[in-house]
Amino acid sequence: MMKLTLGGAVTSLALAAFVSGTAPALADTIKCEPGETYVMNVMVSAHPYWVPVYEGFKQAADAFGCETVFSGTPDYDITKQIASFEQDLVKQPAGVLLHPMQADPFIGPINQAVDSGIAVVTFAADSPNSKRTSYITSDNLAEAKFAAEEIVSQIGETGEYAVLENPGQSNHDLRVTALISYMEDNYPDMKLVGRQTTNQDSNAAYRATASILQANPNLGAMWIPEAGSAEGAVAAVSEAGADVLIMHADITPATLEQIKAGNIHMALSPNQGMQGFLGFLATFFAVHSDVFDPFNDYKVSGYNPFQIPFADNGFAVITKENAESFDLNAYMEGRDTN
DSSP states (O other): OOOOOOSHHHHHHHHHHHHHTOSOOOOSOOOOOTTOEEEEEEESTTOTTHHHHHHHHHHHHHHTTOEEEEEEESSSOHHHHHHHHHHHHHTOOSEEEEOOSSSGGGHHHHHHHHHTTOEEEEESSOOTTSOOSEEEEOOHHHHHHHHHHHHHHHHOSSEEEEEEEOTTOHHHHHHHHHHHHHHHHHOTTEEEEEEEEOTTOHHHHHHHHHHHHHHOTTEEEEEESSHHHHHHHHHHHHHHTOOOEEEEESOOHHHHHHHHTTSSOEEEEEOHHHHHHHHHHHHHHHHTGGGOOOSSSHHHHOOOSOOEEEEEOOEEEEOTTTGGGGOHHHHHTTSOOO
């Protein structure tokens, strides 16, 4: 039998402590204190994307006996979202799961929250230079690569494609720039013929797509980093009677119906329930980081020991064949929507 030596007396003592159960361990039960509350703050709060995210957030919170609040602004306005976030802080929640509309404007508000003892975790979009402890999202680079390969598999390695975009939101920016870079590096005969800013506005997307189609009658495919602009793009393509493959990220009930009808080829949607569930866990354990004693310098450096620089919640490929599984109304039927 091979004998494994782990490094002398010190390691032997540590191993013995671990085996005997005397080493620090997670508490048998970890629960919220009465009234301990966690907030999920977003922009464009009526967007259906947030519904299953918050559902996952609530499911995790229920398991720990915690209270939750859904917050944010109905507007696509960075100033208004920051104001809503600062109003949340006044109520002294234990932690906030935040979707920051833009990264840099949120650095100060996030740091203020953390300095006051309120944990902040970002999701779907990030503020990486802030003091947030974790970032939960799908892998936008993987989404872009998948989209590029799917486009090429459908229309060939020589063709024309266009993108719509939403500059300033980190995940949307990456979805677009990564796809363009991947095409340039791997399929140089794929020509980018249109790149229009639509800012999640379906009417702007309709006009932009109509303009791109008029100037480029041989357009073969479009990649769109979110669902709102896809709604306008598919309307313009259908009206023009054009044969254009449309792919987009995220999902809404409207684009789901277009996928079922065959007008949108597919959507790549983050696993929203997992995003909310993991987001709550990251926020909760940032608050309750004293349940474990990691082997690092957190005690002398003073930083929160529960750090997750990036956690991938995965993404789903939504096609005509599996679209019924993404019916939001069916998913939410009978659930508590408070």
